Amino acid sequence: MSTEAAKKRRYEGNQQHRKRIQMIHDLQIDFRWGKYSIDFDTHNQSHSKEMLDFLHSIEQHASWPLTYRSALVEIVTKLSKLSGKSQVITAIPQALDSLPQPPDIILIDDPAELDEVLSQPFARPLFYCASLATKKLHTREHLSVHEFINYLQQSGTREMDVYDYTIHEPSDRTRSMSMDNVAAYFQTPSDRRTALNFLDIENRRGDYCPTQIVLHNLLSSISSMEATKVNDKGVAKTNSSWSETRREFFLLSGKNAVSTIHVDTAGQLTWITILAGRKIWYFPRCISPDESLLLGLMGSQSPSGYTGGWVKVELKPGDVLVMPPGCPHAVFSPEDTLAVGGNFYTAAHFGSSLWSLWSQEMYPDTFSNEDINLNDYADLTKIINHATELMSEAQRANVASKATLWNAQSLPAGVSPELTVFLNNLSKRTRDPKQKKACQRFLQQLGSAHGTTSQDLEES
Ligand SMILES: O=C(O)CCC(=O)C(=O)O
Numbered sequence: 484m485s486t487e488a489a490k491k492r493r494y495e496g497n498q499q500h501r502k503r504i505q506m507i508h509d510l511q512i513d514f515r516w517g518k519y520s521i522d523f524d525t526h527n528q529s530h531s532k533e534m535l536d537f538l539h540s541i542e543q544h545a546s547w548p549l550t551y552r553s554a555l556v557e558i559v560t561k562l563s564k565l566s567g568k569s570q571v572i573t574a575i576p577q578a579l580d581s582l583p584q585p586p587d588i589i590l591i592d593d594p595a596e597l598d599e600v601l602s603q604p605f606a607r608p609l610f611y612c613a614s615l616a617t618k619k620l621h622t623r624e625h626l627s628v629h630e631f632i633n634y635l636q637q638s639g640t641r642e643m644d645v646y647d648y649t650i651h652e653p654s655d656r657t658r659s660m661s662m663d664n665v666a667a668y669f670q671t672p673s674d675r676r677t678a679l680n681f682l683d684i685e686n687r688r689g690d691y692c693p694t695q696i697v698l699h700n701l702l703s704s705i706s707s708m709e710a711t712k713v714n715d716k717g718v719a720k721t722n723s724s725w726s727e728t729r730r731e732f733f734l735l736s737g738k739n740a741v742s743t744i745h746v747d748t749a750g751q752l753t754w755i756t757i758l759a760g761r762k763i764w765y766f767p768r769c770i771s772p773d774e775s776l777l778l779g780l781m782g783s784q785s786p787s788g789y790t791g792g793w794v795k796v797e798l799k800p801g802d803v804l805v806m807p808p809g810c811p812h813a814v815f816s817p818e819d820t821l822a823v824g825g826n827f828y829t830a831a832h833f834g835s836s837l838w839s840l841w842s843q844e845m846y847p848d849t850f851s852n853e854d855i856n857l858n859d860y861a862d863l864t865k866i867i868n869h870a871t872e873l874m875s876e877a878q879r880a881n882v883a884s885k886a887t888l889w890n891a892q893s894l895p896a897g898v899s900p901e902l903t904v905f906l907n908n909l910s911k912r913t914r915d916p917k918q919k920k921a922c923q924r925f926l927q928q929l930g931s932a933h934g935t936t937s938q939d940l941e942e943s
């Protein structure tokens with residue numbers, strides 16, 4: 484080979500090598516999570532100190548998620564250091580063994596994928612990372628904290644509920660704050676204030692929920708079915724409850740706000756998207772009934788004992804997270820943050836929703852940060868009443884199988900009468916004789932726990 488040709492070949496080889504290094508570098512950039520500080524001034528307030536201690540303790544048990552993509556980056560980096568094809572080929576099987584099984588989080592790349600995943604049960608949170616995704620998930624405009632406060636003031640909001648953990652008595656921690664004081668709070672430099680968390684601010688501004696979630700939301704489907712019914716004159720109903728089901732909430736959090744471990748109420752799934760700022764979201768590496776019972780037993784400030792510890796993700800503007808029912812989580816806002824989200828039920832997860840509901844009934848004080856209310860039972864009953872239109876036979880069987888979870892020995896004395904009515908409906912709706920029997924057995928147990936007979940329940 485001429486020296487000219489050898490030079491050219493060497494040059495091309497170097498070019499290709501540089502290209503490979505650049506590709507690996509680009510892959511790694513994808514997975515750089517943001518930095519944040521967990522050391523904040525507690526202003527000598529014992530309950531701020533409690534939150535700081537909790538944050539430090541969950542951080543000790545938490546790590547960033549292992550995903551197929553992050554594992555692949557590691558594998559490619561390792562393999563690229565080997566020389567020669569045969570070395571690479573022999574290293575591949577071992578490298579593939581290091582792929583996480585299953586991954587800690589389900590990465591969603593585009594709207595079609597979200598649609599597909601929501602039609603099945605999933606055991607880890609779904610994460611649409613705006614900066615990684617190839618196709619945009621449609622939500623409304625972003626909004627800064629300042630713009631949001633202006634909007635609230637202009638729309639006539641006079642006061643807001645705030646969760647203030649500097650108040651000693653936990654039951655007094657939710658208090659009202661005037662809108663002027665809220666505005667003044669967010670204008671104060673963050674190092675001169677303790678963190679306040681304004682949760683559950685009703686969204687009347689317009690829907691932010693991604694379309695795919697709306698399409699899988701059972702209560703939205705029921706409302707649409709009702710809305711398309713015509714009245715006896717053949718006119719489409721104008722007073723339908725269609726918009727009422729899109730219950731979205733804003734979360735406005737001061738820098739360093741912490742929410743300790745809880746499960747969202749009434750067995751619902753939760754979606755959340757960030758409009759401004761950031762949140763660090765923690766959830767157990769294994770999400771199973773055992774882990775949620777641990778929360779019931781150990782309480783909201785104890786992150787130890789969870790199999791595999793905790794996973795954390797950083798949520799940034801445009802990102803969307805969806806949690807399955809019964810998913811314990813804790814949240815830290817490392818800066819002033821505005822987020823919007825909502826709760827919903829899906830056909831694929833309705834069985835797990837009932838399981839989570841049961842856990843909340845068992846541990847009403849420690850499991851969730853909200854109480855189950857009559858509306859929740861009304862919603863659940865509505866779903867049961869439409870079960871044949873909304874769920875496949877297998878999904879209905881899964882729902883009925885959850886009835887056997889309840890048994891007289893473990894039922895708390897004060898289980899709500901609404902639950903009894905709800906489960907009685909469940910039994911009436913089920914046509915499959917085996918499912919019916921399972922429900923009835925369960926209802927008998929429930930009845931005996933209340934000193935009523937199954938006959939009473941059948942008649943009620
Ligand atoms: O942002 C927070 O502090 C808590 C939010 C939360 O737990 C939720 O939206 O379910």
Ligand SMILES: [Fe+2]
Nearest residue numbers: 745746747812
């Ligand atoms: Fe929550």
